[in-house]
Amino acid sequence: MPNKNRAAIFQSFDSLKGLKELLAQQEKIIVKPKILDEDARDELDRQIHLIQPGMIVCITYYDGQHYIQKEGMVSKLDLNEKYMQIVKQKIPLIAIIEIEGAGLERPL
DSSP states (O other): OOOHHHHHHHHHHSSSSTTEEEEEEEOOOOOOOOOOOHHHHHHHHHHHHHHTTTEEEEEEOOOOSSSEEEEEEEEEEEEETEEEEETTTEEEEEGGGEETTTTTTTOO
């Protein structure tokens, strides 16, 4: 028996196909989205209008099940289509709950 075929004998056998995926799916905790008050929405809107392509930002957004924090360079901001693109990922503006970055702080 050739050596490369011999390794196939020792591979694990998955007798219950899909069980791992089902168990992993049950481990996920679905979180309800936060509802921002009017002041927080106004501040977020102010920050979005200050963002320019090329800026490095850290945003927190809701993807429908949980919150994700993404940091990177803004490659596109389309206020008409209502999305921000960080590197290659498009994120709807409505999903964003927090933005941090240089130049976005409220002036004193």
